[in-house]
Amino acid sequence: MKVLVVGGGGREHTIVWKLAQSSKVEKIYCAPGNAGIAELAECLPINVMEIEKLVEFAVSEKIDLTFVGPEDPLLAGIVDQFQAKGLTIFGPNARAALIEGSKSFAKELMEKYEIPTAHYATFTDYEQALQYVRKEGAPIVIKADGLAAGKGVTVAMTLEEAETALREAMQDEVFGAAGAKVVIEQFLQGEEMTLLSFVDGEVVKPMVLSQDHKPAFDGDKGPNTGGMGSYSPVPQMPQELIDQIVDEIVAPTAKAMVQEGRSFQGILYTGLIQTEEGPKVIEYNARFGDPETQVVLPRLDTDLIDIFVAGISGELDSLDIQWKEDAAVCVVMASGGYPDTYEAGKEITGLEQAADKEAIVFHAGTALQDNAVVTNGGRVLGVTSIGPTVQEAQQRVYQAVSEIKFEGAHYRSDIADKALRQMK
Template identity: 60%
Template structure:
């Protein structure tokens, strides 16, 4: 069969890498792809939101399956668009992808169905939001309602920071229309955990847990990013807590979406905080996480294609999904200045020297001379595998040190919480 993956980041590189293991796939495409994906699949210069071009390409090449990976095209309805034209697509339709596309919708869903989350209020205008904000305790969390490339959530630790965040979102529109509404919610304390699941309606097949590192600097300092590294498993969070999260958050969310007439089919991502009162929901996403995918798929033993096809033909509940006992640690090598302004087009050296880790390209391109160059804020994800977190971590950092480009920086404490 012929498969087209939509996306250009590290998540999509990991998905392409996993799909390549299935001999049923005779041809693999990626639109638009990146420098690393080009080594595994044929990249086609079509943007993720060019729906008409994606559909035309799929029909022209007799594509059997389109795997829609990123949040933007899912929320914008690419799956619906393709299905209307007789093209099979994996991922939630737009009316289900709203669980990520609107934080206001999702908070109200959780309130209605008693899914544990932080206390909150939502607003559509600045003045009432500011008045409410001034009555709350610090720190406080301010979220733009819509998609914002992982940067629309601000944890404010001072009133000046809080008011600036609110003004940036609602008045200055730094996130565009995503800031037409905001959610202001209590700051939750505890351990974060990412719990993803393969979902088809009320069928929920949880993945192994992982933990992301959002702030750009060591010790969780600095502004939030799309993710600076992750690891799996999360040994310091007991299985009983993971099971509680599955039963009180993930499964109820899937059932709630069905009850609302918004059946979810695809990857449901629950971003959780393990508090003293138990697991609570920070957010839901409608797709694989980035960089969680870069540690989850290397641990997945069941072919990803088998899971996708089972989801689409209604047999997900019957599929035996197996996971490796190995640990995985992913370290993100970022461009100088990220998450602020950064240069592009800088040559990357040392990729050929990596022998003991997987390298997933996130923000790279192929230059005219054939060299791989930087093309984004998060450039590479280096994933080490090992018998435990310590061994996987050592391999990830040892191999990350072999890669060089101007301004490269990364956190040095990825997975240290698991070792403490």
């Protein structure tokens, strides 16, 4: 098969890496790709939002299957446009991708179908939103309604923080049009986790559970980022809880989307929090999470291309998906200053030495410059190690991370500590 992967981050590098292991895949193209992906696939100078060019390429090269990594092209209707040309693509159409594209739509869906989530209110008027926040008090959660590259959420622990978040979203327009409408939610206390699922209509095949680390600094301090690391499994969350999440949240969500005329096909990301009242939904995404993919796919035993094909051909229900018992831990190495301003073009050294430590180095924001790998984004690398336990995977990954150097490199030193604390 000839496969096209759309995207150029750590998530897409992981997907390409997994597809490259399949005996059924002859050639992989990636648009636009990055320096790491270029070792496994032919990278194309086509941006993820240049959908017409991607369609033209898929037609001319007779691509057998396309997979889309990021959310923006999904919401822009890349699946619809590929299907209109008779091309095979695995992912949700624009109507189904709205589950990520509008937080208010997702909340209304959960309310209508009684899927457990935080109480909320939606506003397009700044003064009304401000009054509501002052009435409710802190802690409280402020979310830009639209896509904001994972940065549109503020967990405000004080009223001042909440008011600042509202002003930035609705008046200063720091998230552009995405912040014109805001969703204000009740603050939920508990431990967070992510359950990714392969979905085709009402058929749900859950992946293994993972936990992402959003705040920039150790101890969950600092501003929210796209994700500073992840690990899987999440040993403090028992199998009965995962079964409950599938039965009471993920399967009802898939069924609700079918009933709404927005049948979902692709990867459904369910971000969850375990509260005293049980698990509740924090957010949905319409694609693989980043950096959760970097710990989930290394644990997958079944050929990924078989799952994609089954999802497209209506055979997902009968596919038995197998997972490795091993644990995986991913540490994100970011540019100094991320998630705020940072400089690019810093040379990266030690990649081969890290690989010698049995790590898989997934490139997120990198580029090739004069035969050197340089930084080219906020999140630069996702370094993943596998081991028989979370503790051993964690030890291995930090040994590998210590080998990699670039100016201003920043990473958290406590990824997966929550699991180890619970296990003691």
